[in-house]
Amino acid sequence: MNKATSKIFKEFSHEKFPSAVVNQTIREVKSKKKNQNTKSFKKLWCCFNNQNLKVEKAGDFYTVSFPTLEKRTGVPVVARPYQQEWLERILNGTVKQGASELYRKKGKWYIAISITFEVEQRKEPKVMGIDLGLKYIAVASVGTKSWFFKGNQVAFVRRRFAAKRKKLGKSKKLSAIKKSKNKESRWMKDQNHKISRQIIDHALANGVGIIRMEDLTDIRNRAKSKKEAGRNLHSWSFHQLKKMIKYKAEMAGIRFELVKPDYTSQTCKCGHREKANRNGIQFRCKKCGYTCHADLNGAINIAKAISGLAA
Ligand SMILES: [Zn+2]
Numbered sequence: 001m002n003k004a005t006s007k008i009f010k011e012f013s014h015e016k017f018p019s020a021v022v023n024q025t026i027r028e029v030k031s032k033k034k035n036q037n038t039k040s041f042k043k044l045w046c047c048f049n050n051q052n053l054k055v056e057k058a059g060d061f062y063t064v065s066f067p068t069l070e071k072r073t074g075v076p077v078v079a080r081p082y083q084q085e086w087l088e089r090i091l092n093g094t095v096k097q098g099a100s101e102l103y104r105k106k107g108k109w110y111i112a113i114s115i116t117f118e119v120e121q122r123k124e125p126k127v128m129g130i131d132l133g134l135k136y137i138a139v140a141s142v143g144t145k146s147w148f149f150k151g152n153q154v155a156f157v158r159r160r161f162a163a164k165r166k167k168l169g170k171s172k173k174l175s176a177i178k179k180s181k182n183k184e185s186r187w188m189k190d191q192n193h194k195i196s197r198q199i200i201d202h203a204l205a206n207g208v209g210i211i212r213m214e215d216l217t218d219i220r221n222r223a224k225s226k227k228e229a230g231r232n233l234h235s236w237s238f239h240q241l242k243k244m245i246k247y248k249a250e251m252a253g254i255r256f257e258l259v260k261p262d263y264t265s266q267t268c269k270c271g272h273r274e275k276a277n278r279n280g281i282q283f284r285c286k287k288c289g290y291t292c293h294a295d296l297n298g299a300i301n302i303a304k305a306i307s308g309l310a311a
Contacts, residue, residue: 018067024049028099045103053100053113055090062087064111066102077111082193086115122253124209129303130199130245131214131264132238133295135281137191140199141299142206148296149195157187188237196244200252211249212302213242215258215310260307264298267306 028047054065056074062084065074079087089095090113098114128142137151161184168176203211216238249256267273268285277285283297284290292300 018069021046021048021052021067024052024099028101045101048100048102050097050099053097053111055087055097055113057087057091064100064113075109082197086113089117090115119251119253121255122209124207126207127210127212127303128199128203128206128208129212129299129301131295131298131302132241133298136295138195138199138241139293139295139299140202141296141303142203142208145206146296146299147199147202148293149198154188154191158184161187189240192237192241192244196241196248199245200248200254203249203254204252208254210255210257211245212257212259212305213245214261214264214302216261257305258310259302259305260310262307264301264306265294267301268297269300 025045025047048066052066054072056063056065061076062079063074063076065072067073086095090097095115095117098116100111100113102109102111104110126142128140130138130140132138134151134155136148137154138149140147140149161180165177165180168180199211202208246256263273265283266275266277268277268283268288268290270285270288270290272285272287274286277283278294278297281294283292283294
């Protein structure tokens with residue numbers, strides 16, 4: 001018996017779980033242990049296979065139930081709207097429920113349920129380009145259509161959180177600062193969920209089969225412009241938004257591609273490329289005089305993948 005396994009047995013020995021649950025947990029830990037160091041287990045969890053954990057709904061409330069030695073125990077769960085959608089799909093059988101984990105994090109209990117389902121690749125020919133920025137968090141373009149997702153309110157709320165923390169900092173209320181940071185993260189995550197959902201909805205309504213975004217993995221090394229420096233500052237939320245767009249696209253059967261970010265902001269549709277084409281939020285071609293919102297011009301160039309797809 002290895003270290004992780006015996007630790008789990010010890011933790012479970014005074015709990016009232018049937019051996020099926022303990023065994024499932026040990027199987028999961030063993031398979032995870034192959035990929036990571038034992039020391040990295042900071043939280044303990046127990047695992048259920050799809051037969052042991054049952055999702056149910058009573059009125060507006062969702063419950064999950066699992067077996068203990070004495071009886072099945074049902075607990076109500078708090079679910080956000082996007083999580084409710086998936087719970088509904090488990091209930092109506094359009095997704096297949098896999099293994100689940102019950103774990104505790106910062107004094108709260110969570111249940112993570114894995115699901116699988118088939119996605120049919122969309123054959124629509126149109127390409128959507130998405131540019132991330134500061135004035136507008138995201139600009140999406142498909143052919144002649146475009147959508148701007150405002151960042152103003154986001155910036156405002158984040159400034160308010162930062163100001164509050166600065167005030168707290170002076171009185172050294174560290175736990176309050178941490179709480180404020182967590183609250184901001186949750187708020188931002190919620191915003192990103194909404195924006196990514198809207199983007200995918202526009203894509204689906206406009207015959208999009210491919211979504212393209214810039215590959216900004218090495219942005220740190222080339223943060224020259226103000227826009228890119230700003231992106232750095234908020235990189236975790238941009239990264240989060242991008243990840244959400246990617247998985248929501250793929251779940252909808254839309255192919256997700258990364259393009260090389262070179263020259264997307266300074267190239268005109270006439271082909272002329274010059275740094276001076278772009279001035280803040282305005283794009284104006286020095287050669288042909290074409291004008292456009294700079295972020296939209298970026299989104300159009302991203303859709304075209306003017307510098308090619310990222311490797
Ligand atoms: Zn031009």
